[in-house]
Amino acid sequence: xxGVILEARGLDVLLxxxxxxxxxxxxxxxxxxxxxxxxxxxxxxxxxxxxxGLLRPRAGAITFRGEPIAGLPAHRIVxxxxxHVLERRRLFxxxxxxxxxxxxxxxxxxxxxxxxxxxxxxxxxxxxxERAGQPARTLSGGEQQMxxxxxxxxxxxxxxxxxxxxxxxxxxxxxxxxxxxxxxxxEGVTIVFIEQNVELALSLATRGYVLESGRVVLEGRxxxxxxxxxxxxxxxxx
Amino acid sequence: MxxxxxxxxxxxxxxxxxxxVVNFAHGEFLMxxxxxxxxxxxxxxxxPLVSLPLAALALAALGWATYHGLIRRVxxxxxxxxxxxxxxxxxxxxxxxxxxxxxDFRTIKEPLLSGRxxxxxxxxxxxxxxxxxxxxxxxxxxxxxxxxSETGLALQATAQDRQAAALMGIDTDRMFAxxxxxxxxxxxxxxxxxxxxxxxxxxxxxxxxxxxxxxVALGGFGxxxxxxxxxxxxxxxxxxxxxxxxxxxxxxxxxLLYLAVVLWRPQGLFGRF
Ligand SMILES: Nc1ncnc2c1ncn2[C@@H]1O[C@H](COP(=O)(O)OP(=O)(O)OP(=O)(O)O)[C@@H](O)[C@H]1O
Ligand SMILES: [Mg+2]
Numbered sequence: 017x018x019g020v021i022l023e024a025r026g027l028d029v030l031l032x033x034x035x036x037x038x039x040x041x042x043x044x045x046x047x048x049x050x051x052x053x054x055x056x057x058x059x060x061x062x063x064x065x066x067x068x069g070l071l072r073p074r075a076g077a078i079t080f081r082g083e084p085i086a087g088l089p090a091h092r093i094v095x096x097x098x099x100h101v102l103e104r105r106r107l108f109x110x111x112x113x114x115x116x117x118x119x120x121x122x123x124x125x126x127x128x129x130x131x132x133x134x135x136x137x138x139x140x141x142x143x144x145x146e147r148a149g150q151p152a153r154t155l156s157g158g159e160q161q162m163x164x165x166x167x168x169x170x171x172x173x174x175x176x177x178x179x180x181x182x183x184x185x186x187x188x189x190x191x192x193x194x195x196x197x198x199x200x201x202x203e204g205v206t207i208v209f210i211e212q213n214v215e216l217a218l219s220l221a222t223r224g225y226v227l228e229s230g231r232v233v234l235e236g237r238x239x240x241x242x243x244x245x246x247x248x249x250x251x252x253x254x
Numbered sequence: 255m256x257x258x259x260x261x262x263x264x265x266x267x268x269x270x271x272x273x274x275v276v277n278f279a280h281g282e283f284l285m286x287x288x289x290x291x292x293x294x295x296x297x298x299x300x301x302p303l304v305s306l307p308l309a310a311l312a313l314a315a316l317g318w319a320t321y322h323g324l325i326r327r328v329x330x331x332x333x334x335x336x337x338x339x340x341x342x343x344x345x346x347x348x349x350x351x352x353x354x355x356x357x358d359f360r361t362i363k364e365p366l367l368s369g370r371x372x373x374x375x376x377x378x379x380x381x382x383x384x385x386x387x388x389x390x391x392x393x394x395x396x397x398x399x400x401x402x403s404e405t406g407l408a409l410q411a412t413a414q415d416r417q418a419a420a421l422m423g424i425d426t427d428r429m430f431a432x433x434x435x436x437x438x439x440x441x442x443x444x445x446x447x448x449x450x451x452x453x454x455x456x457x458x459x460x461x462x463x464x465x466x467x468x469x470v471a472l473g474g475f476g477x478x479x480x481x482x483x484x485x486x487x488x489x490x491x492x493x494x495x496x497x498x499x500x501x502x503x504x505x506x507x508x509x510l511l512y513l514a515v516v517l518w519r520p521q522g523l524f525g526r527f
Contacts, residue, residue: 070417089427090420098419106418108411119411121403123423171423 256489281463287445317438
């Protein structure tokens with residue numbers, strides 16, 4: 017088994033006066049594909065936002081490739097090879113598709129390899145070429161999600177975190193995205209993603225974490241989680 | 255004159271578009287730029303056209319310092335704190351100017367450019383014409399910078415989604431400071447140009463700032479190209495109203511136009527809401 021690429025321990029995170037995460041943890045091995053599961057408001061997005069530096073934890077430690085990153089500003093963390101695709105895609109609406117994607121390689125380390133990486137993501141998502149000059153806000157949800165993932169890949173990440181990539185998309189588009197994410201993973205990028213549909217999440221991921229009310233309540237291999245009565249209780253109310 | 259208004263308004267619009275902070279000291283920044291031009295002339299015999307880069311740089315530094323010294327501290331705070339911060343700065347700068355330089359009207363004599371030019375029967379002052387052309391040039395430069403350069407795109411990205419921009423590796427704090435520097439440099443250029451033919455006194459910024467707010471609101475907040483169109487509209491309205499009705503009424507007509515547009519399209523003529 018390859019080494020640990022990301023490890024977060026004991027994370028307490030507050031939004032305003034309100035504590036959202038309690039002693040949360042997340043450990044990911046190099047090359048893995050890990051799903052983050054949990055009902056609405058469980059704190060899944062907050063966990064990823066803390067790892068990528070958008071939020072600062074009140075307590076806890078985060079190491080990425082062996083170095084502590086908790087408390088670093090987000091733009092420094094992405095430069096180290098940890099990319100984050102936000103919930104609801106969050107493209108720059110008035111910039112074109114091409115401008116959006118190019119900005120993904122803004123960090124100095126990624127900028128030198130920009131053209132080669134652009135060719136690679138265009139091969140993965142042909143839509144990027146077709147819609148290059150169009151403002152991002154004029155794209156459909158599925159197309160926007162592809163642009164958002166492509167933009168994240170432009171940073172040349174070792175670890176890519178994607179927040180609800182399939183939210184609100186047609187089954188055909190979901191299948192397409194699942195294929196793309198598998199391929200990205202096969203080509204060596206470690207992946208953490210959030211998905212509320214247990215079956216979909218665990219068919220794609222090798223391992224999963226389950227959050228409930230701001231705490232990690234379960235973790236394990238996908239097959240184990242699928243059989244777990246605890247998962248059944250949380251997600252099916254049974 | 256429309257082009258000069260547009261340039262003043264562009265500075266305001268850039269800062270607002272970037273971080274939703276209205277710089278109520280924008281007019282005072284303009285006043286300071288005019289004094290920079292004045293003292294460059296009075297002390298070193300530099301014509302405003304020659305000292306233009308100096309005015310731009312001085313104001314860029316002022317904008318940068320304002321961001322770091324003042325704005326950054328109130329950013330997370332309530333809206334009211336932000337309003338009072340720049341409003342207080344405006345009062346401070348105006349009284350400071352009165353204290354240091356008195357309330358006298360000053361003018362720059364023997365400018366490099368003077369006289370008038372007849373364009374199709376209408377007389378246009380040569381300094382005014384030069385100011386318009388240079389302001390237009392500066393405006394186009396700003397537009398090209400924002401829409402073509404890597405840093406310009408990063409500024410736009412920061413304006414459109416600050417968190418997503420940070421995740422691209424953009425240092426959004428640096429972009430904010432840069433936005434303040436560039437936005438203030440715009441009034442630096444505008445002030446240097448106005449100093450060629452306008453009276454210079456501590457209160458001079460007020461009227462121009464008011465027109466700048468109107469121009470920005472007309473064009474739609476945070477939309478730089480639209481600001482140029484709005485600036486030209488405001489400038490033309492002013493001239494036409496001054497000729498057709500009476501010069502005393504020209505600002506009344508401008509504000510009437512503003513009210514009409516705001517009632518009809520609250521987001522501005524070219525707004526993006
Ligand atoms: N800006 C905020 N201020 C205060 N509380 C917030 C804020 N944003 C989110 N919360 C709360 O924090 C908790 C966790 O939110 P988070 O977005 O991390 O959940 P999530 O698991 O991603 O949910 P979802 O599946 O709906 O995306 C929720 O209870 C939410 O109401
Ligand atoms: Mg979420």
